[in-house]
Amino acid sequence: MKSAVETLNPTRVRLTVEVPFEELKPSLDAAYKKINQQVTVPGFRKGKIPARIIDQRFGRGAVLEEAVNEALPKLYEDAVNEGDLKPLGRPEVDITELKDNETLTFTAEVDIRPEFEIPDYSGISVEVDAIEVPEEDVDKSVEQLRERFASTTPVERAAAEGDVVTIDLEASVDGEVLDDGVASGVSYTIGSGELLDGIDEAVTGLEAGGSATFSSELKGGSAAGREAEVKVEVTQVAERELPELDDDFAQMASEFDTLEEMRADSRKRLEQMKRYDQAQQAQEKVLDELLGLVEIPVPEKLLEEEISTRKHNLENHQLAQMGMDLEGYLKLQEKTAEEHDAELKEQAERGIRTQFVLDELVGKEQVNVGQEELTEHLMRRAQSSGMSPDQFAQAVVEGGQVPVLVGEVARGKALAVVVEAATITDTNGEAVDLSEEDETAETVTPAAETPSATETADETAGADGDDVKPSETTGA
The missing domain is CATH 3.30.70.1050 (Trigger factor ribosome-binding domain)
Known part of the structure; x- marks a missing residue:
């Protein structure tokens, strides 16, 4: 041959x-x-x-x-x-x-795969937000905990802000009641902003048995993004009572003996969250700098497949779970279809380029993935997918996707190498040490939840007889 x-x-x-x-x-x-x-x-x-x-x-x-x-x-x-x-x-x-x-x-x-050289990345320098936890953030955290332990007492008076009302809802569009627009026995705290726009004004001043009608744009369901007439009936008004902020509350709501100890723990937790956010921000910025150092052409067909995959996942999985269609989603996002498509293309192109450069780094830095690392990654992916680790592992094996998971871990480790070599400072001018946060590196790799076209294409190319056949126009 x-x-x-x-x-x-x-x-x-x-x-x-x-x-x-x-x-x-x-x-x-x-x-x-x-x-x-x-x-x-x-x-x-x-x-x-x-x-x-x-x-x-x-x-x-x-x-x-x-x-x-x-x-x-x-x-x-x-x-x-x-x-x-x-x-x-x-x-x-x-x-x-x-x-x-x-x-x-x-x-x-x-x-x-395009051929390119990984540039010298040792000079990458980025600035990230400093870790600061103001007292008002601690106050808000403690107040949220306090809200969870609030008690309610039914009252015979008109509803006011802060009250918990039990309501029945009926939404109509163009005079027809929606099949998914009826709900009974809904508990709602006036002023929380957790339901429809306009509902606070509608129920404020109503007593049990009272009703009102208001117009609102629906946020989800079959008519998401459309204007609806909503009838609301109040069946009960209850007054909320918050526990006193003292040591007794701390002992009831936590494992601590004093309110001060509980506040200190809240501050510590907020610091940990901000440290994680800081690590994410650093990795994203370092990755942007790395991508900016190298020209990587993107295969046209691969880009088309990636855009198609992302669009399918958005419309048929993410939005479907929210009971929303693309038109309603674009209206809520205040974007045109053209703007959405352009954004989707940009994200897909960045995802492919990211995979190319990190895969090249895996080879250059000779990154290996151990069984323990793969298991830990599988556990995290299972948790995010809502499946048990055993179910997720079985699905991965049966779908032949083990190499995909290995690739995700390897890319995360490759990015961690670049982050470690970079100079990272916060907005206060202090050096940032991310040595304890390297396990989060994998979260910025493309297609963290669904294998992208790049990954699946690599595995299927020439794998079996169904992949390579003469075109129907050859007359063979």
């Missing part, structure tokens, strides 16, 4: 492969054997039909087509290895010449 590689652009090549007919003999034998098991010819036992009879009855062309389809995956793989290529996705194969008992010639166009 002879093969030649023609570079069409920095991310796409055309392979031309010429195969002597004798190399097709194993595939021809397999083709005759397969056809033998599928057809019946009078006078011959099943599986014992001579090759010349199959040629006479069913045509030599049918045998050649079967043999070529069987041989193509291995021939393509050999050509890829010979050319030292890193293909992305399925190739477009075209049989250009098939001479019986002479030669088979075919071409295969395929996207490849």
Whole structure:
């Protein structure tokens, strides 16, 4: 077999492969054997039909087509290895010449990983927010805990701000009550802003048994983003009573003996959250700086697939779970379809470039992934997916996605290497040490919840016979 590689652009090549007919003999034998098991010819036992009879009855062309389809995956793989290529996705194969008992010639166009050099990243310097926890943040945290321990007492008076009302709701659009616009026995704290715009004004001043109607834009459901007439009926008004902020409250609401101890713990927790946010911010900024140091062309088809995948996940998973369609989502986001598409393209392109550069770093820095690291990552992914670790692990194995998880961990570790080499200071001019936060690095890698087109394409390219077949227009 002879093969030649023609570079069409920095991310796409055309392979031309010429195969002597004798190399097709194993595939021809397999083709005759397969056809033998599928057809019946009078006078011959099943599986014992001579090759010349199959040629006479069913045509030599049918045998050649079967043999070529069987041989193509291995021939393509050999050509890829010979050319030292890193293909992305399925190739477009075209049989250009098939001479019986002479030669088979075919071409295969395929996207490849672009070649680039990882630049010196030791000079990267970024600034992040300083970790500061003002007293008002601690006050707010303690107040939220206090709210959780509030008690309610039914009262016979008009509802006021801060009261908890039990209400029934009925939403109508264009005069028709929505199937998913009816709710009974809803508990709502006036002034919390947790329900529809306009509901606070509607229920304030109503006693039990009172009702009102108001207009509001629906935030979710089948009519998300549309204006609706909402009827609200108050069935109960209850007054909220907050516990005193003292040591007794601290002992009731926490494991601490004093209010001061509980406040100190709240401050510590807030600091930990801000430290995590700071680490995330540092990694994002370092990654942006790294991407800015190197030009990485993005394969057009791969970008199209990534955009399509992200759009599908948004519309059919994320928005579907919220009971919202794309039109309602865009209205809430105050974006046009064009702005959304442009943003989606930018995110997809950045995600692909990020994967390329981090994968290159994995090789350059010789990053390895241990079993313990993989297990910890699997546990985190299972938690975010809402599945048990056993269920998630089974789904990963059955879906052949273990290499995807390994890649995610490896990219996270590769980014951690760059972050460690970078100079990171906070807005107060203090040096920031992220040595204890390196496990969060993986969270900024693209497609953290769903394998991206980049990952799946790498794994499926040339993996089996279904991936490499001649196009329908070749007449093979």
